[in-house]
Amino acid sequence: MVFQAYRGNSARKYPNRAVLMFCLSVFVIPFSLSAAEDDDYLSALNQEAKKVDGKGEVSDTSGSVVTTGNTAVSREAFEAELKEKYAGSAVFYSKLPPGSQEEIFLEYQDGATIVELRKKIMDRFLHR
Amino acid sequence: MSMFKAILAVSVMMSVFAGPVIAEEEVAVGSQGGVIPLYKGKPFLHVIHNGRSVKVQRVQDTDFELHGYFAKTSRQCPPFCLGPMDVHPLVETIGEIEIFHFMENQLRDGTGMMIDARTPEWHAKGTIPGSVNIPFTTLSKSIDDLEMIEALELFGAKPREPVGAMTKTLEEWGVLKAENMTDTWDFSQCKELVLWCNGPACGQSPRAIKGLLEVGYPPEKLHYYRGGMQVWQLYGLSTIN
Numbered sequence: 001m002v003f004q005a006y007r008g009n010s011a012r013k014y015p016n017r018a019v020l021m022f023c024l025s026v027f028v029i030p031f032s033l034s035a036a037e038d039d040d041y042l043s044a045l046n047q048e049a050k051k052v053d054g055k056g057e058v059s060d061t062s063g064s065v066v067t068t069g070n071t072a073v074s075r076e077a078f079e080a081e082l083k084e085k086y087a088g089s090a091v092f093y094s095k096l097p098p099g100s101q102e103e104i105f106l107e108y109q110d111g112a113t114i115v116e117l118r119k120k121i122m123d124r125f126l127h128r
Numbered sequence: 129m130s131m132f133k134a135i136l137a138v139s140v141m142m143s144v145f146a147g148p149v150i151a152e153e154e155v156a157v158g159s160q161g162g163v164i165p166l167y168k169g170k171p172f173l174h175v176i177h178n179g180r181s182v183k184v185q186r187v188q189d190t191d192f193e194l195h196g197y198f199a200k201t202s203r204q205c206p207p208f209c210l211g212p213m214d215v216h217p218l219v220e221t222i223g224e225i226e227i228f229h230f231m232e233n234q235l236r237d238g239t240g241m242m243i244d245a246r247t248p249e250w251h252a253k254g255t256i257p258g259s260v261n262i263p264f265t266t267l268s269k270s271i272d273d274l275e276m277i278e279a280l281e282l283f284g285a286k287p288r289e290p291v292g293a294m295t296k297t298l299e300e301w302g303v304l305k306a307e308n309m310t311d312t313w314d315f316s317q318c319k320e321l322v323l324w325c326n327g328p329a330c331g332q333s334p335r336a337i338k339g340l341l342e343v344g345y346p347p348e349k350l351h352y353y354r355g356g357m358q359v360w361q362l363y364g365l366s367t368i369n
Binding site: 049 | 194246247249254331361
């Protein structure tokens, strides 16, 4: 009796509509909820991916180059220039551990001359 | 007697001189003394990534500290909650050493693949060398979806001809070999896969593994690298863009 009262007059008048609503609630709504959850997860993933800027993380295939802070682009330019103009020094520089490379790059940023930098590269390479 | 004393004296002297040499070898590790290896006795290895050889090694600077996204301790949970160690009881969870062995064996001889199961946005920002990006969104699709079919074929699975009732019965009775086969796919020659994503709080590779298991991929051919990108970077291992 309670169920009958709950269904109301419209269900009595249109029994097919009630069946249709039942089918919708059983089959369609769970799928749409699941799809909505997937969408939410993907959306959260995309938002999170935007937070990865690649700075300060381990990078590059050789494992010898590590970018830190906001200096990645300038450092690439520095290394490209070194390779172009001082190929020998660039080879020794490339063989240095990341910490030494970072040190040399920071000195370059502080305005050290190329002579000083090349000497520093050799000093670090020869552990002097 | 004097002969015995002489031998004793020589051996004592040898042990005195040999001691420091061994000690020096033991401390000769690190940025000042030598190479920080992947593990003891293995300084580095090479894998093929996008057709070129890539060196995998650890950062050689013992003072290097990780910064940026993967140095974060916490992320919003849900959705980025810590997951269990195992995705499935029959899927092996592995660590870095197993990855190195996989790179040098299955990956090199073509019987295995490393799958970066993250969405392309993540993959583009750096990946583990040797990995192929097949997002979990693809590997969660149904068996008759074109993307899933392409992925399965890439993994070495083969679509089966329609199986008749007789064949099916013989397979059920064990007369015909049906190991690693479903009604529609033959997984007997499929590759071993290592699936990974961003780390223990990432659900992307677990979803991909569950999707593959649902379509019948043999669990013993799946491996879950739970550490993912976060632990890989924590140990200063090479990544590639």
